[in-house]
Amino acid sequence: MADLYERLIETRAGYVDESKWLQFLRDAYSGGGGFAGDIAPPLDGWWGAAATMYQGGVPGMAQTRRSYLSRHPREDAEKFTRRRDRAHYPRVVEALTRLKVSSTLRKPARVDALPDDIEAWRDVAGGNASLSALRATAALRAAVVGWTPAIVDLDQADGLRSRADLRLAGIAPRVTLLAPEQVLDWEADDAGRLAWCKIRVDRSERPDPLADARELSTVTIWHPDHWQRW
Structure with missing residues (x-):
């Protein structure tokens, strides 16, 4: 162990x-x-x-x-x-x-996609956080430290085939911004595609307000078609 x-x-x-x-x-x-x-x-x-x-x-x-x-x-x-x-x-x-970031983002991004596809990205981080709002946050972080990694994932849609089915089930893309330090390691194939990526997340947990907080760490290895978590 x-x-x-x-x-x-x-x-x-x-x-x-x-x-x-x-x-x-x-x-x-x-x-x-x-x-x-x-x-x-x-x-x-x-x-x-x-x-x-x-x-x-x-x-x-x-x-x-x-x-x-x-x-x-x-x-x-x-x-x-x-x-x-x-x-x-x-x-x-x-x-x-x-100042530089606000100048870069002064105009909304143009998206070449179908209306239903655009609608699926209206709430990408929960709490009605649109992709445009997340883009502004990512741009500012990247301007400070150079780059901002992100996880883009989609809930499993077993048995759902159409966009309408996905929309009714509330299944939509989810985007989570990370700090570069959270990306511990990765591997890419000859074509430059990620074979796997190892990500660490630290958090404090204190279910009892009178007790000390516990520091917890989670390591997730993401693959193109599955993930492993410890």
Whole structure:
């Protein structure tokens, strides 16, 4: 069992270095982490599933009080800590990033599809979240960290043949945005198609409000026609 666990959490080459770089990019956008002074801004819920990875779910990345400030050669630890806590970081990265993304998304995307197909994408993430709304979130995340992976899946439709049958059964495509760090590893064939993809999801569970939360991790290996979960 221990060997299975180790194999499940194995990551692709360069994963830890990439995760550190992504953390730096998110810190630059949010003003948190190594850019924060004595008052650190809370992580915006806009990151969604990325939040748990950002707050310590990445293997090999211990969450310590760090700073991107450089310590002067003759500056002792006490003076450096005092300067670090007084430092102020103007969040120009956030303003410029949002400006560029809003300019890119100022016009709705044109979709070449049948009306029924477009209707099936009206609610792709639950809560009437349209593909256009999800596109805006994905674009902003990608502008910050470079890329935004997503899972696109469809419920099984045994015995249902027509679009009308699918619509009446409430079966529609579902899209889930992920953080790059959640994609632990993958394999592609010679044509560039994904053969499998290993994804990790961390979450906190606290059914009893008077008890401590439990930290849970799920690893899912997605294949083109099935998936495995631990």
